[in-house]
Amino acid sequence: MDIDKDGSPSPIEFRLDPGSGVPxxxxxxxxxxxxxxxxxxxxxxxxxxxxxxxxxxxxxxxxxxxxxxxxxxxxxxxxxxxxxxxxEGTLGKVGLREQAALQKSMLAWMRTASKAGLDEDGMAALFTAALHDLRQSRDVLVDEEDGGGRAGVVA
Amino acid sequence: MGIAIETSGLGKRYGRTWALRDCSLAIPAGHVVGLVGPNGAGKTTLLSLAVGLATPTAGEVRVLGGLPAGSPAALDGVAFMAQDAALYRNLSVADMLRVGRNLNRRWDTARAQGRLAELGIRLDKKVGALSGGQRSQVALTLALAKRPKLLILDEPLAALDPVARHDFMAALMAAVAEEDVSVVFSSHVVAELERVCDYLVVVQGGQVQVAGEVEDLTAGHHVLTGPAEQVDAIAQRFPVVRDRRASAQAHLLIRTGDLSAAPPGWQRHPVGLEELVLAYMREPSASMLPGPARARSEQVAC
CATH class of the missing domain: 1.10.10.10 (Winged helix-like DNA-binding domain superfamily/Winged helix DNA-binding domain)
Incomplete structure (x- = not known):
């Protein structure tokens, strides 16, 4: 594992965005x-x-x-x-290939939205609203999972 | 651990001017403390008194859980880096290390040499031939070589370019991560404090204006935005630090941890450390200090 060029044992490296307003x-x-x-x-x-x-x-x-x-x-x-x-835990048990496919279909949706005249902020607003609807319709489901399943709440 | 720096009724007068007056403060150990304030506010005076380089005109100052500042026991545990990294420019880096070893009872030569090697600073170079950033790194190395419990730095960033500033702070934070040292430093670079400090002290006109943990300070203040004609009603309910109003709209920086504080028609926004510090520095009459009772209980808890 210690093959990283600056000797870090981790596969990832952090960066900060000082202008984001996020702590x-x-x-x-x-x-x-x-x-x-x-x-x-x-x-x-x-x-x-x-x-x-x-x-x-x-x-x-x-x-x-x-x-x-x-x-x-x-x-x-x-x-x-x-x-x-x-x-220790995992977030989302979706494989990389499946994720790539999902991203592709999302991209198709975005192109449609863009053609319809929606700008990026408009798409983000729609996405957030839809996510909200999904969460409400699924609230019951979250309790079913146990152990590491708590990750679903985070998203 | 307990308290890193504790002052009670501390004052320092130069001629007829009080540089610091009636300063009572208890900074818990284990923090990275930012000391901010306008020029001439008393920052350097406060730090010099804590180090023992100046003697108080009134009151007293203790460090590291009750040691009188400047006493031999205190000097063993406190390291100080003065403004502009005051070193002997005609000495080589190696000679500077030798001076440090001879002037201190506790000294870790191997650690100092290891740090300098990591930074690529050659021991045979004259201090005067180093860049500003390297000079400040040598000064920090000397300060850390005595393995202090409390490290006090007066404007360590003032003379540095942005890259050197980042490198210096990175080196300082790495030292904090590696060992058990409390850090107190004064700075004008308010924007950079938020990433580094977890405790803040604002001095103004020779007095302490704000002191507290950064998390408590940011959680305990909010900006309310709403109609200007209701400002007076709001100001009666909450302490207002800063009041900015136009004919229709007003922004109030208020002190409250109450998240439901926004009245109907008002929007509540969180406030960042920089905005908070600037607001207090612009409003010398506002202040935010832990009461003496709280300072005491912290002493017991730590």
């Missing part, structure tokens, strides 16, 4: 979730070490610890004292 710890949480969804991170992978992150991004170590605590709370990672933090 720093939450940016880290979201990037781990995103990496899980996209398959950059898998079960057993190590997250970047706290020291490596702060030495790269110049942020307070407590911010990283807070992000890792939150990820642990969400059941996605587990911290091993003196060793590091490792991926």
């Amino acid at each position: 720093t710890y939450l940016q880290l949480v979201q990037q781990v979730e995103q990496a899980l969804r996209l398959g950059y991170l898998r079960q057993g992978d190590q997250l970047p070490r706290v020291k490596d992150i702060v030495a790269g991004l110049a942020i307070n170590p407590n911010t990283v610890l807070k992000a890792y605590r939150e990820l642990e709370h969400r059941g996605l990672v587990v911290g091993r004292r003196g060793v590091g933090t490792f991926v």
Whole structure:
């Protein structure tokens, strides 16, 4: 695993967007979730070490610890004292190929929307509204899953 | 652990001017503390008193859980980096390390040399021949070589370009991650504080205006936006830090942790650290301090 050129044991690297208005710890949480969804991170992978992150991004170590605590709370990672933090749960059990297919059909929808005169903000608003409808119709379903199934709530 | 810096009734007078007056403060250990305020607010005076480079005119200052500032025990545990990384420009880096080793009871030569090697700073170079960024890294290396419990830095970023500033802060944060050291630093670069500090102190006109954990401060303030004619009614319900109004619309920065504070017709927005600091610095009469009771209980809890 230690083949990364800067010696980091983790397959991912964080970046910060200072203009996003999203608190720093939450940016880290979201990037781990995103990496899980996209398959950059898998079960057993190590997250970047706290020291490596702060030495790269110049942020307070407590911010990283807070992000890792939150990820642990969400059941996605587990911290091993003196060793590091490792991926434990999964987000979305959809395979990469299936994801690519879904993205393709979404792209088709977006082209249709664009032809109909909808701009990007309009599409995002529609997507959010539809997501809201989906969540309401599915609220009952979430309780069925147990154990690592909590991940469904996060999205 | 307990308290990193504690002052009570602390004051310093130069001639007829009070540089710092009636300053009571308890900064818990284990934080990265940002000390901000306008020029001449008393930041350097407060730091010099905590280090023991200046003696108080009134009151007292203690560090590291009760040691009188400037006492031998305190000096062992406190490292200080003065403005502009004050080093002897005619000495080589190696000689500078030797000076540090001879002036301190605790000194980790291997660690200092390891850090400098990592940074690619040659030991035979004269301090005066280094870039500003390298000079500040040498000063930080010297400060860390004594393995301090409390590291105090006066305007460490002031003379640095953006890349050197980032590298310096990264090195400082890595040191915090690796060991048990509290950091207090003064800065004008308010925008960069949010990523680095988890505790904030604002001084103004020789007095402490705001002190607290960054999370508490940002959670405890909100901006309300609404019709200007209702401002007075709102101001009666909440402490207003800053009041900006036009003929129709007003923005009020209020102090409350109550998330349901927005009255009908008003929008509530979260407030960032930079906006908060600037608001307080523009409104010298507003203040936000933990009461003495709270400072005490924190002392017990830590």
